[in-house]
Amino acid sequence: MSVKVDISHRFTGFDLDVQFHAPAGVTALFGPSGAGKTTIIQAIAGLLTPESGQIEIGDRPVFDSATQTNRAPQRRRVGYVFQEARLFPHMSVAQNLTFGPRARGQSIDTGYQDQLVEMLGLGGLLERRPHALSGGEKQRVALGRALLSMPDILLLDEPLAALDVARKEDILPYLERLRDHTGLPMIYVSHAVSEVARLANHVVLLKDGKVAQMGSVEEVFSDTKAASVLGLRDSGAVLRARVVAHHHDGLSELSGAGTKLHLPKVAAAVGDTVRLRIKASDVMLSMTRPQGISALNVIEGVVAEVHDGQGPGVLVRLRCDDAHILARITRRSATAMEIKTGQKLFAIVKSVSVAQADVGT
Numbered sequence: 032m033s034v035k036v037d038i039s040h041r042f043t044g045f046d047l048d049v050q051f052h053a054p055a056g057v058t059a060l061f062g063p064s065g066a067g068k069t070t071i072i073q074a075i076a077g078l079l080t081p082e083s084g085q086i087e088i089g090d091r092p093v094f095d096s097a098t099q100t101n102r103a104p105q106r107r108r109v110g111y112v113f114q115e116a117r118l119f120p121h122m123s124v125a126q127n128l129t130f131g132p133r134a135r136g137q138s139i140d141t142g143y144q145d146q147l148v149e150m151l152g153l154g155g156l157l158e159r160r161p162h163a164l165s166g167g168e169k170q171r172v173a174l175g176r177a178l179l180s181m182p183d184i185l186l187l188d189e190p191l192a193a194l195d196v197a198r199k200e201d202i203l204p205y206l207e208r209l210r211d212h213t214g215l216p217m218i219y220v221s222h223a224v225s226e227v228a229r230l231a232n233h234v235v236l237l238k239d240g241k242v243a244q245m246g247s248v249e250e251v252f253s254d255t256k257a258a259s260v261l262g263l264r265d266s267g268a269v270l271r272a273r274v275v276a277h278h279h280d281g282l283s284e285l286s287g288a289g290t291k292l293h294l295p296k297v298a299a300a301v302g303d304t305v306r307l308r309i310k311a312s313d314v315m316l317s318m319t320r321p322q323g324i325s326a327l328n329v330i331e332g333v334v335a336e337v338h339d340g341q342g343p344g345v346l347v348r349l350r351c352d353d354a355h356i357l358a359r360i361t362r363r364s365a366t367a368m369e370i371k372t373g374q375k376l377f378a379i380v381k382s383v384s385v386a387q388a389d390v391g392t
Contacts, residue, residue: 032216034058034184038074038084038094047071047081047240057210057217059227059248062237062260068220071237072186075218076111077104088183110177110185110215114192116169118161124172125157131180139179147175150208167198171205178213185209185217191226199226200388204298206230207392224261228252228269228308229391236260252308253355255338255346263344263359267310270354274303282327282382289352293327293382297390306391311346311359313384317377318368328380330356334372337365345370349378356380 034053039046047067051058060068073079075086077093080101086094088109093102118127128147132139148154151171161169170190177185190206191199203226210217210230221227227234227248234251236244238260244251251257253268272287277296285292285305299305320329332349339345345365349356356378370376 032089032183032214034075034089034216034218035085035087036071036075038071038081038086040070040074040079040081040083045240049235049237049240049242051235051242051245053216053218053235054233055214055216056232057219057230058233058235059219059221059231060235060237061221061224061227061231062243063222066237067240068222068237069188072111072188072218072220075107075184076109076186077102077107091183108181108183110180110182112170112173112177112185112187112190114189116161116166116173118164118169118172118176120161122160123157124153124159124161124164127161127172128153128157128175128179131176140181143181144179147178150212151175151205165198166194167201170194170202174205174209178209178215182215185213185215187217187219189220189222191221191223196388203229203388203391211392224252224265224267225308225386225388228267228389229306248306249354253348253357255336255348255357258338258340258346263340263342263346264312265310266346266357266359267308267313268348268355268357269306269308270356271304271306274299274301274305276301288330288332288354288356290328290330292330292380294385294390295383295387298387299390299392303392307385308389309356309380309385310389311357313380314356314358315379316347316358316360316364316368316370317379320377321379324379326379326381328378328382330378330380332356332376332378334370334374334376336372337370347376349376351378 037050039048083096231248249269258266272285275284282293283297332351335350336348347358
């Protein structure tokens with residue numbers, strides 16, 4: 032199952048013109064406020080009718096301006112999760128979960144319902160009313176309600192935006208389970224880099240209503256061109272690594288980017304592959320392999336690109352075995368080191384600079 036979007040729509044002072052393909056897994060629509068993210072998923076859901084273009088969900092055209100096809104929202108088999116859970120306050124969790132099928136007079140697949148309850152950790156909440164739930168619990172119920180409607184695609188419009196950091200950390204593992212076990216294509220709207228780096232398989236970078244870049248999360252976020260959307264402050268590479276060991280001193284040893292990496296203990300078993308984001312501002316560069324320093328991670332690489340910003344900063348992209356590392360340094364340092372394409376450098380990363388929120392399964 033996949034989704035194809037090719038639409039154009041004009042607003043006062045803003046033109047939306049996007050084309051992308053969202054395969055199975057999580058496709059993130061990422062960009063600043065006003066880039067067109069929510070407008071796109073509203074068009075997919077049928078809540079907004081574009082002026083022109085086509086939208087296909089699987090092999091079903093749900094919108095085509097040329098043939099005047101425009102399926103009603105309830106016929107598109109779309110699950111939609113908003114920023115706020117929007118649960119019915121007078122209903123229990125169990126009643127909220129099954130509201131959609133009951134309202135349509137459909138039978139409920141109790142086996143699938145039990146799977147969702149277990150996957151989302153809702154077993155102890157079924158008799159509660161929404162007022163007795165935390166923000167993260169409400170969003171988990173909203174996810175279950177959307178999935179129990181048996182959609183062909185799940186649309187998530189900044190579902191964690193209203194949650195504090197602790198609640199986000201609670202719900203992210205459930206979103207990872209949905210990504211890995213449901214097989215549904217999901218389109219995830221967010222402007223939080225760490226969420227997208229952790230959850231998304233694919234990223235569509237949006238800027239001023241246009242697609243600035245798209246591809247796998249590793250390719251897009253590890254490319255200096257993404258800095259035009261992310262900004263230098265939020266730029267950072269995403270790479271995959273395998274968990275080798277958990278040590279008694281609280282550090283986990285990983286293998287990635289052609290070397291060993293040490294991070295604060297990651298929530299994954301030995302042998303698992305994790306994805307981690309290393310912010311460019313947390314990387315130092317050295318022309319020689321450093322000795323006698325406190326940083327545990329020294330990664331050898333070759334300069335693939337040097338990207339000049341408008342301010343005093345420079346973004347350097349290193350090819351490190353099968354991965355890329357980005358480093359944000361001053362232009363003065365880049366000039367003094369005479370950094371150029373093809374040059375061998377060493378990237379230095381403090382273990383504690385990689386936060387738990389930047390590591391995902």
